[in-house]
Amino acid sequence: MKSDVEISQNAELQPISEIAKKIGIENQDLEPYGHYKAKVSLKNVDDNQGKLVLVTSINPTAAGEGKTTLTVGLGDALTELGANPVLALREPSLGPVMGMKGGATGGGYSQVVPMEDINLHFTGDFHALTEAHNTLAALIDNHIHHGNELNIDPRQIEWKRVLDVNDRELRQTVVGLGGRTSGVPRQDGFDITVASELMAILCLSTDLIDLKERIANILIGYTYDREPIYVRDLKVQGALTLLLKDAIKPNLVQTIEHTPAFIHGGPFANIAHGCNSILATKAAMHYGDIALTEAGFGSDLGAEKFMDIVTPKLGKTPDCVVVVATIRALKLNGGMDKNELTTENLQALEEGAANLYRHVRSMCRFNVPVVVTINKFNTDTDAEVELLTKLIKDNLGLSTYISENFAKGGKGAIDLAKGVLSAVNESKDFTPVYEADDSIESKMDKIVTKIYGGAHVELSSKAKTQLKKIKKMGYDKLPVCMAKTQYSFTDDPKVLGAPTDFTIHVSDLLIRSGAGFIVALTGKVLTMPGLPTHPAALNMDIDENGKITGLF
C-alpha cells in the first residue's frame, strides 16, 4: 500500500468552488484561499437541520485508534450511499508538526486534503489567535507600564503569552527586564496557541457579537486588592474581536473522495473542551443532511465535554454516537507490551475489551443511539475479530461494524455507514450527565462516577480555596471541564483497562469566564510541549518546484 503522503499527493482534488456548489454554498458566501481551501461566511447556518453524528473512541494509546481516519472514511461511505454528509473536524496545531512526523488529517485512503496546507498555516486561524492573544498580553503590560490606573497586580496576572511552536524554553520566563522604559519585571510564561482561552472561545461562539462578549468576560488577573480584572475593564474586546473576524469563519476543504469537510478550531481536550467550532458543526448540519463531528481523545474527555459543554450552546444533541476501537489498542489495554501488538493474543483482547465496554456504556447513559466500530488493521487476526464481535454482542448487546476504510477508502466503511443511517432515525431523549443547576462539586462527582466509573472526587486545599472564590464571583453554575490524562479513566496515565473504585484528585480549579467553564485540573497538564531529541524538522525539505518531503 502507498504511504499517506503518496496517496495525498496523488489525490485529484476538485476545485473548492465545485465542492461548495455541490452542497449549495453560494459564491458570495465563499472566500477562496487558493483553489482548494475556502472560508464560508457566517450567515444562515443556524437551522440545525441535518442529523448529527459524534465520533469518539476508547482511551487513546500509543497503538493508535485512527479516530479521524474513521470519521473521514465514514463520511466517504455516506457519500457513496448518496446521504449528503458534511464533516466537521478540528484544525491541527502547527507546533507539534515540527516535532513528530505525522499529521492530523486522517490516513491511508481516508484523508482530508490539501493535507500539507491543513497541517501548516492553513487559512491562518491559529496565527490570528496567536496575534490576538499576545496583543491582549501586550495591552495588559502596557496598561501597567503607563500608570496602572486599574491597579493590576503584576504578580497575579493569569493571562500568559502563546506561540504555535513546541518550545519548552518559553514555559517559564521573566519579562519586563531592561529598566524604566521596557515595562515592569514579572514572572510570565508561554503556552501553545491551542491552549489559549481564545481558542476555546472561538470554538464556542455562535457569531461575532457572542465572540466579543465572551472575550470581554475573560478574567485576566486581579488587582492589588484581589478584585478580578476582565478584558472589558481594559476596553479592548472590540480590537481583539476585530483580529478574529476571519478566523471565526469555518474553513471548507474536501476528503480525497470529495466529501465536503469543515475544518475549524482545535482546542485542547484536557484544559479545554476538545471539539471543533460550533459554527463548523452548524455549517455541516446546514449544508449537509448528515453532519459528522469528532471529539478529542477518548469518550471520557472529548465526548463528555461535547455532551455537557458544547450541546447546550449548539442547540442540538447527537442523533448517534460512534465509538471507535482498534484490536491493537484493546490488547494494549489488556496488558500486552506495545511492541508485540502484531501477535495474536485473545486473552489480552478479552481483558482489554473492558475499556471499550465502559466507553460505550458511558455514551449510552446519555440516552443516544450508540454504534461500535473496529478500525481494522491488517495484523488483526480473524480469530481476534470474531472474538471481539462476540464479546461486544454478549456484553453490550450491540452489533460490531468492521471498518477497513484506511486501506479501501469509503467503500471500506459501507456497513458502518448503513448502521449509522439506521441509528440516527431511532428517536431517543437525550439525558445529560448533570443539570446546569448542579453545583461544581456535584458536576465533578457525576462525571467521575457516571462516565469514568470512579468512586470519589477529592479536592486539594488549593482547589477548595479556589472553589470558595468561584462561588463568591458567581461562577458556581458553570459547566466543568475536566483536565485529566487521556490515557486512563483515572488521573494516572499508567492505569489502563477499566479500573474501579478510584479517586480523582483535583489539584486546582481555573476560571475560564470567557469560554464559560471551570477547568478542574487533575495531575499535571502540559500546556507548552517540547521538541524531541531528533525533531521531524531535521528531515523536512522543499525543492525548487515547491514539492515537500519529510513532512509526513
Place this chain on the structure above:
Amino acid sequence: MKSDVEISQNAELQPISEIAKKIGIENQDLEPYGHYKAKVSLKNVDDNQGKLVLVTSINPTAAGEGKTTLTVGLGDALTELGANPVLALREPSLGPVMGMKGGATGGGYSQVVPMEDINLHFTGDFHALTEAHNTLAALIDNHIHHGNELNIDPRQIEWKRVLDVNDRELRQTVVGLGGRTSGVPRQDGFDITVASELMAILCLSTDLIDLKERIANILIGYTYDREPIYVRDLKVQGALTLLLKDAIKPNLVQTIEHTPAFIHGGPFANIAHGCNSILATKAAMHYGDIALTEAGFGSDLGAEKFMDIVTPKLGKTPDCVVVVATIRALKLNGGMDKNELTTENLQALEEGAANLYRHVRSMCRFNVPVVVTINKFNTDTDAEVELLTKLIKDNLGLSTYISENFAKGGKGAIDLAKGVLSAVNESKDFTPVYEADDSIESKMDKIVTKIYGGAHVELSSKAKTQLKKIKKMGYDKLPVCMAKTQYSFTDDPKVLGAPTDFTIHVSDLLIRSGAGFIVALTGKVLTMPGLPTHPAALNMDIDENGKITGLF
C-alpha cells in the same frame, strides 16, 4: 473631503481575478485569498522587461511626506494615461496598528485596497515569518537541551524571538526557567517580526532555492570555542523554507482606481534594507510596462539601500527616481514649530529646501534621471509653491511637478506621470556609490560622504573588534546596511535640514550572513516598539455585520 476610511470603504473594488486578467496573469498562476487579494505563483517573472521607477523622499518628519500616497497616485495617473503601470509596495506591520491610528496603505483618493485586510493579517506572510523565526529559536534551544552536540554557548546566541506585536515587555527576558525539563536558563529577548533577518531574506530572495540557501547561511550564534554556528549546522533550512513556501509568493491587490499593486514584504529601513520583495518588483516589471516601487524612509536610507543592496540582486537599476517632498516638511526642516506649519513661512521654506537639494543630488550621483514632486496640501500657499518651484529650478536645474492626488486621485498627478514617462526614456549609465570590492570601511565612508553629506565615519572599539571578526570570517566584501535615524542625515534625530562636516558614529557591526549584508549600527535602533498611553486598540470595534470602526 471624506476621511481615508470612508473613501476606502466606499471604493468599488474589482474582483482580483479581473485585475489579474488585465495584466495577463493566468488563472493557474493566481491563488485567490478572498475575492480581492491573491498570491501569484513564482514562475516566469524573471525577465525585467518593464521600466522601473523608484519613489523616495526627503527625511521623514512628523509633518508627513505621503510617499505611499504619492506612489499610488502616480500609478493611477499612469493608468489614466494608458501606460500599464504595476505597483510594488511594502506590507504594513500589524504590531503598530494597535498602537497608533493610521495605516500604511496611502491616503485620500490614493489608496490600495482592501485597506483593512492589508493592515491586519493580509495573506499571512508576516505570521509565517513569525512562525519560522520562532521555530528556529525553539530548535536552537532544543538542540542545547538535548545534549548540545554542536557545543553552542547559550550566552552567545544571536537569534532572538519575534512577535508582530508592539510589546516593550518582551524586549529583554530570561527564558528556560522551571528546572531540568524546561530548557536551559539564559538571557533572551523579542524583536518585532519586521526586524527579523528572515524578513530581509524573504525580500532579497529570487526563488525557493535562493531562499533556502540564505536561510542556511544565517549566523545564529557561537560555540564555547567562539566558532560561528549557522542554520546549516542545525540542518533545518528545509523545514524553515517550507514554512515560507506561500509567504514568498507576491500578493496582488488594487488601488481604488484599479491599478494593480503587488504588496509584499516589509523589512525595516534601518537595520534592514527597507524595500518590498525583489519578487514583487520583478512581478511588477514582468506584468506591467512600468513598475513603481518605493523605498523606506528618506533617500539616505531606503533609496541608497535599494541602489546598493537590492539592484545587484534584482538585476535592474531604476530608469527614474522620483523624490517626494512636502512644503510642510521643508518648513519644519527650516526650523518652524510643527504646530505652526499651516502658516505661510517663505523663509523657513527656503532654508528647509536645503534638505530636498541634498536628497536630489544624492540620487543624481547614481546617474539616473531624477524627477522632483511636491505632494501638495491644501494649506500650502500659492506663494510657497511658486517659491519652491523657483528654488528647485535655480538650485537643481529641475522642473517641479505639483501632485494633488491625495484630493483628486490619479487625475491629480497627470503632470508628474508625464514627466516620469519622459524621464524613463532618458538613457543614463547607472553608477553605484561604492564598488562590491570596496572594504567595509570604504563602503561606509562613501555612503556618509557622498549620500549623507557628512565628513567622517568613526568606529567604536566594539565595532573595530567586530570588523576584525568580520574580516576573519570572510564577510568583509558584503554590502553595508546603515542603521541610522531616519529623521536626519546625521546620526542625531534632532539635526534637521542639510548639516555638513559631521561625523557618523558606528557603535557596532552586525553580521547578517543570510540576508547578505553587514548592519552598521549608529545611535539607538529600537527593534521592539511599545504601545502608547492610549493605544488605538481602545477605540476599535466591529459590529455584527463585520463592519470595522476605529482602525483608521
